[in-house]
Amino acid sequence: MNAIMSIRGLSHIYSPKTPFECSAIDNINLDIHAGETLGIIGHTGSGKSTLISHLNGLIKPSSGSILYEGEDIFKSKEFTHNIRFKVGLVLQYPEYQLFEETVYKDIAFGPQNMGLSGEEIKTRVLEACDFAGIDKTLLPLSPFELSGGQKRRVAIAGVIAMRPRVLILDEPTAGLDPIGRYDLLKHIKAYRDATGAAIVIVSHSMEDIAAIADKLLVMNNGTVYLYGTPGEVFSHSEKLLAAGLDLPQITHIFNKLKERGINLPSSVYTVQQAVEILKNLGGGTND
């Protein structure tokens, strides 16, 4: 399968040649495929946000390259500008970027910058509302009247309205209640399934990552620490804990059970998997 985005030897140094010089990421190689959900986890300051800010050309790499469908995203200013419509980036706490008078106008900001017609913009705004789970009665309201969770959805819809082929979200569930988190992840998944876009999601919550990701990238000190399917990554419990990261709750429980001598597989990371395994193990029924 051809990768929609490839990252080759990517390094970034902040404030070079000053006392504040600091290497944020170092020699990252990564492929992102269409229809795939990539979860990025890592300790605070491990370079996650720096990495994703490169993907839509917000910051230029110190060395290395980023290819979108085989073309360098920095090959011309024009190209970098257009890449931002194909690689949609939702930054951390995106609700602080809202500025328009109405929710509708705010979601329309991206499509407007793409130079689309009024009719097309309308289609996209309504479509984005569905994908982000926004009630259409909110559209004529001011974004500043909404609740925190609703603002977050509006901000995400503002990026989805550009119909990006790669949707990147930096901690989209931070500060949301459990129902809000679950619902948001469900909507992101629905967007991927409906459009075949690639999703990149940065999160501190192992549960969220385990629930949504097909591939996991663990970053530590600006380098790729572990990469693989969630099953592969979560089976390296010790390595994850050593990097200051946590495991999904259910993986913790299974590790404890294994310590007590119960023979269980080590790659359990969702409750559904756990239920299946326990059912087979005891031979009992689920009632």
Place this chain on the structure above:
Amino acid sequence: MIKDVSLGQFFPGNSIVHRLDPRVKLVLTIVFIIALFMCRGPVPYAIMAAFLFTVILLTKISFVLIFRSIKPILILLIFTAVLNIFYATGGSELLRLGSVVITTGGIYTAFFMVFRIILLVVATFVMLTYTTSPIMLTDGLESLLSPLKKVKFPVHELSMMMSIALRFIPTLIEETEKIMSAQKSRGADFETGSIFRRAKALIPVLIPLFINAFKRAEDLALAMECRCYHGGEGRVRMRILKLCPLDYISIIVSLSVFILAVILSQILTFGVLI
């Protein structure tokens, strides 16, 4: 991008200059500037430049950064130089283009004017902002201005406002960058188009920035009240400024250099001490 502006930035360090009492640095900077304006002729300027050069060496800040700090005032320097070359008179005539005359005196004045501005700016940076944290600077200012309390001048309030303002400059810069990144991600373009278009492109940045700033001000006021802040009355300090031998030595050395430069310029220009 915006972070790279080194104008008025603090560079943490532990050099002699960093450790000096902020009041000493404030006063010495002012005296340096006054002395600079009293200097005439190459020798006193050389003395002042040598003094500043030594201070830069002591701070251990790289010269690249010092040069970078001059960059923002480059236009001012060029403007000063051009203006003086064409309008200052004296000395012999070098070039005549119609009514425009360039004289040696003009070039001489232009050179010293530019040199003086550079010394002035670099001195303020090196002796103050680069080596003194904003908190220390406002503490020093409050202490220096405290006699004005007698005439009911709100010294504490002023310095508190200054420290809060200084404290939030980096936060606001960071936030501006974040919002700009977010809007750029939605295809906003801040770099091309006419001035009018570019100004308009800033609206999506300024609105969230102001809204967040007001919110933050409210939060800060609340947090301060929660910790029983009620102005300067009866407030004690965590850092108490106290002059140590190093401060006295710096004062004596610097003042002697300044006085030497000023006296020399009097002798060299007028032949006598007046």
